[in-house]
Amino acid sequence: MAGNRLPEFDRGKAVSLRCEGEPVRAFAGENIAVALYARGAGVLSRSLKYHRPRSFFCLEGHCGACLMRIGGVPNLRACMEPCAEGLSVEGQNAYPSPDMDVLGAVDWLFPDGMNHHTLMTGSRLLNQVVSKVVRQLSGLGTLPGSPEPATACESPAWDELEVDVLVVGGGPAGLAAAEASAAAGARTVVCDEHDRPGGSLLADPRHGPRDAAGRADAARRAGARALLRTTFIGHYPEDGGVLLLAGPDRLTRVRARQVVYATGGYAQTLLFANNDRPGVMAARAVGRLLVRYGVAPAGRVCLVIGRDADRDQTDALAAALVAAGSEVVTVDERREQILAARGRVWVSALEVAGADGQVRRVPCNMVAVAAPPSPASEGPRQHGCEVDLRPSEGGFAVVADRDGRTSVAGILACGDVCGATTAERAAAAGTRAGRAAAAGAGAR
Amino acid sequence: MSAGERRRGKVIVCRCEDVTLKDVRHSIALGYADIEEVKRYTGFGTGPCQGKECHGLIASILASEGGRDPASIEPFTARSPISPTPLRLLAGSPDAASDVADDEDG
Numbered sequence: 022m023a024g025n026r027l028p029e030f031d032r033g034k035a036v037s038l039r040c041e042g043e044p045v046r047a048f049a050g051e052n053i054a055v056a057l058y059a060r061g062a063g064v065l066s067r068s069l070k071y072h073r074p075r076s077f078f079c080l081e082g083h084c085g086a087c088l089m090r091i092g093g094v095p096n097l098r099a100c101m102e103p104c105a106e107g108l109s110v111e112g113q114n115a116y117p118s119p120d121m122d123v124l125g126a127v128d129w130l131f132p133d134g135m136n137h138h139t140l141m142t143g144s145r146l147l148n149q150v151v152s153k154v155v156r157q158l159s160g161l162g163t164l165p166g167s168p169e170p171a172t173a174c175e176s177p178a179w180d181e182l183e184v185d186v187l188v189v190g191g192g193p194a195g196l197a198a199a200e201a202s203a204a205a206g207a208r209t210v211v212c213d214e215h216d217r218p219g220g221s222l223l224a225d226p227r228h229g230p231r232d233a234a235g236r237a238d239a240a241r242r243a244g245a246r247a248l249l250r251t252t253f254i255g256h257y258p259e260d261g262g263v264l265l266l267a268g269p270d271r272l273t274r275v276r277a278r279q280v281v282y283a284t285g286g287y288a289q290t291l292l293f294a295n296n297d298r299p300g301v302m303a304a305r306a307v308g309r310l311l312v313r314y315g316v317a318p319a320g321r322v323c324l325v326i327g328r329d330a331d332r333d334q335t336d337a338l339a340a341a342l343v344a345a346g347s348e349v350v351t352v353d354e355r356r357e358q359i360l361a362a363r364g365r366v367w368v369s370a371l372e373v374a375g376a377d378g379q380v381r382r383v384p385c386n387m388v389a390v391a392a393p394p395s396p397a398s399e400g401p402r403q404h405g406c407e408v409d410l411r412p413s414e415g416g417f418a419v420v421a422d423r424d425g426r427t428s429v430a431g432i433l434a435c436g437d438v439c440g441a442t443t444a445e446r447a448a449a450a451g452t453r454a455g456r457a458a459a460a461g462a463g464a465r
Numbered sequence: 466m467s468a469g470e471r472r473r474g475k476v477i478v479c480r481c482e483d484v485t486l487k488d489v490r491h492s493i494a495l496g497y498a499d500i501e502e503v504k505r506y507t508g509f510g511t512g513p514c515q516g517k518e519c520h521g522l523i524a525s526i527l528a529s530e531g532g533r534d535p536a537s538i539e540p541f542t543a544r545s546p547i548s549p550t551p552l553r554l555l556a557g558s559p560d561a562a563s564d565v566a567d568d569e570d571g
Contacts, residue, residue, distance in 0.1 A: 069512070070483035071475070078480070078518075082548070085481045085514035096513065098549070132471055134485050138506075161513070179557045214548065255545025267550045272557065287517040290480075294473035297480050361473040372473070395521035399543035410535040412528055416521020417540045 023061030023319045027345060030315030036106040041118060047104040054080060054087050054099040055314045057110070063367045064119040064299050065089055065099055066112045069159055070135065071128040074119065074366045076299030079288040080306035081224075082214060083397075086297070088113060088161065095162030103216070113162045120366055124158060178271035184210045185462035186455070187264060187277035188245075189253045189400060192220020193228075193444040194436025194451035195283030196236040198425075199245035201455030202281070207462050209245040209455075210275070212266050214252040217313075220285055221394075221437070221444065224309035225334065226341035228444060236448075248273070253284070256403040278462035279431050281454050282401050282419065283447075286394025286437040289415050291327050291354065294361035296390075300368030304330075304391035308338050317345035320386035323371045324351045325359060329413045330391035331441065338389070350383055362388055393441035404432045414440040425454025433458050478526070479519035481512020489526055498531040500524055500541055510541060513549060 026032070033050030040057060047056035054077040057065065064074040065087050077087035080100045087099040090111040099110070112119030127135075137155075142148050186202040188195045191213030199211035217223065219233025241247060251268040264280065266273040288303030290296050304324065310316045322342055326335045339349045352359065352373050360372040360380065371383045395416035398408050407428040408417040418440040425433035435454040436447035476486035484507045492498070492506045500523065503509065509523055510516030520540065528535045 068483050069481065073475075073477075073483065075480070083514060083517045085512055085518070088513060096549075128475075132474075134475065134487055136488075136491070252548045252550075254547050254550050257545070265545065267546070267548070267554055270554075272554045289518065289522060290477075292476050292478070292486060292522075294470070294476050297477040395517070397517070398540070399547045402540060402543045403545070408540060410521075410524050410528065410538045410540075412521075412525035412535060416524060 024055075024059040024310065024316040025319050025346065026059055027315040027317055032315065036104050036108075038104055038108050038110055040110045041112065045110075049104060051104050051314055052100050053089065053091060053102050053104055053108075053110055055310065055316060056104050057099065058310070059316050064112065064115075066119055067114040067122050067125065068297070069114060069161055071131070072114065072122050072124040072126075072158075073128050073297060074122075074125070074299050075297065076367075077302065078290065078297075078306060079303050080309050081288070083287045084303075090162060093165050095164065101214075114160070127158070180271055180273040182210065182273050182275045184208045184275065184277050186210075186279045186281060186458045187212070187275050188281045188283055188455070188458075189264075190220060190283035190285055190397075190436070190438075191215075191218035191237065191247065191249075192283060192285050192436060192447065193222055193236065194285070194438075194447040194454070195220065195281070196233075196240045197448040197451030198281045198283055198433075198435060198455035198458065199247075200236075200240040200243045201452045202459040203240065203244035203455075205456055205459035207279075207459035209459075210248060210277075211240060211245055212248040212251040212253060214250065216250050218247060218249065219313075221305065223313040224305045225337065225444065226308060226312055227337045229312045253400055256280075256400060279433065279458040280400075280404075281425065281451075281458050282398075282432070282434040282438055283436045283451055283454075284397035284400060284438045286396050286415060286441065289392040289395050291325060291359060291390050291392055293359040295364075295368075296362060298362040298364055298368045298388075299366060300364065300386065301362050301388040301390060304335060304338055304389040305394070307342070307387065307389040311338075311341060311345055317342065318347045318387045321348040321350065321384065322387045322389055323383050323385035324349055324389045325371070325391060326351060326353045326355075327390065327392035328354045329393050329415075329441075330354075331393070331443070333443075335391045338391075350385065352383065394437050396438045396440065398434075398438055401427055401429075401432060401434055401438070404429045406432055406434070411440055421454075423453060424457035425450060426457060431461060433461075478522055479507070479509035479512065479516075481514050481518075482508045482510075484509040484519070486526070489523060490530065493527070493531045498527060498533065500527060500538060503527065504541055515544070515547070516541065
């Protein structure tokens with residue numbers, strides 16, 4: 022359940038965190054989830070209702086499984102917060118600690134789950150008492166103990182931005198779209214929520230940081246401006262339509278003639294018992310640990326290849342893990358049924374059943390789950406773009422033509438947000454969408 | 466639910482709200498088989514991730530187990546902020562100041 026930091030990997034300067042009062046060695050170029058995993062941390066927090074142990078699943082800010090109290094602020098994503106000297110980190114929703122939470126008994130007491138619609142509703146008095154108890158036990162984190170420091174209460178900065186083309190998402194599709202759009206003469210801005218552009222390239226051993234940096238440089242050289250650690254948080258149709266971007270210390274209100282959504286997809290899980298056990302992670306998260314952060318899982322990784330997973334991608338991940346010193350066993354959902362993850366607070370085995378019904382147990386220290394990413398189609402949906410439920414591609418994909426044009430004028434989409442694809446195809450779609458957006462914005 | 470399934474443990478479909486596969490099946494069995502109905506009955510997609518992990522998965526379950534044609538399943542409304550945003554950032558908005566003024570006028 023620990024990770025090995027690979028040698029000769031640039032992680033920035035060494036710092037020391039304080040996790041539950043204990044010092045933890047970390048690096049400024051790592052986020053808190055990575056540093057705690059490298060140390061061998063088991064559980065980061067407990068879940069809201071059953072107090073099940075939780076650790077990161079997606080490692081890219083989307084799944085909500087790694088919320089911790091960081092620097093005294095509750096409910097921050099450990100995978101999105103950079104490490105800094107002396108930063109205090111604590112688990113949430115657990116007593117006395119995330120590893121050993123007495124409230125975890127709730128999970129055992131209700132093996133079939135707890136239906137709040139019918140729980141203790143026989144007597145009004147009993148129901149009132151139970152409601153009070155449940156309210157005390159559940160919930161997410163606790164409020165900060167002291168008022169925020171005065172500096173944080175000052176009115177934050179607020180920017181206005183007017184561009185020809187806004188590209189949301191800096192993965193293979195978004196970087197190619199930004200490059201093509203800027204090269205065609207459009208004033209282009211590309212935003213990405215992470216501290217470094219690249220998106221899924223940074224989780225794929227066939228690409229990695231150098232490839233991602235090369236593509237980002239190409240977009241910059243063409244004249245596109247990149248806003249990093251800047252997340253698209255919504256489209257507001259008022260006043261002719263504005264898009265809101267949230268940066269680390271400011272909001273930016275953008276007016277764009279054309280918007281290209283290259284938001285990719287969210288890592289998905291597969292359905293088996295205890296699929297939320299810490300150590301069960303998205304294959305893409307394991308790829309990101311290795312490729313972006315230079316941390317290899319110690320021990321044995323059970324790579325679960327989902328029915329609809331991209332097999333070239335899982336082959337590449339397995340090979341890269343082996344090259345980094347991890348042991349890898351694969352389980353193919355097309356041949357075996359995944360029954361359950363085992364392990365008290367961290368996964369220790371995966372139970373699978375073959376076609377003959379024979380159950381076997383695969384001992385492991387990590388389960389990497391590969392499934393197609395679910396299209397991140399919220400933005401296009403807010404504009405009213407047509408989407409299509411494609412179960413084999415993880416969710417609601419945006420319907421777009423070859424040039425990325427959606428059902429709404431001025432709104433384009435490319436890459437995984439239009440349905441799971443490869444980095445090469447995403448980049449090609451991005452180039453076409455970038456050109457179409459520049460043309461639509463009236464660029465020369 | 467068979468004894469074997471029960472012994473193996475919960476299958477979580479929405480991590481944020483601890484919604485299980487069994488909860489979703491129960492909801493479908495009660496006739497709440499539309500995505501908005503399942504959301505309201507089970508609370509899936511209402512936690513910190515706002516459905517990023519579970520929305521597509523549960524829609525797919527409705528298609529495969531609820532007997533619905535995928536083309537007839539609409540996604541739920543995507544509300545802002547799409548990603549967790551500290552309130553203090555919003556407090557700096559020029560709109561925030563004018564909204565207060567509007568309220569005082571009203």
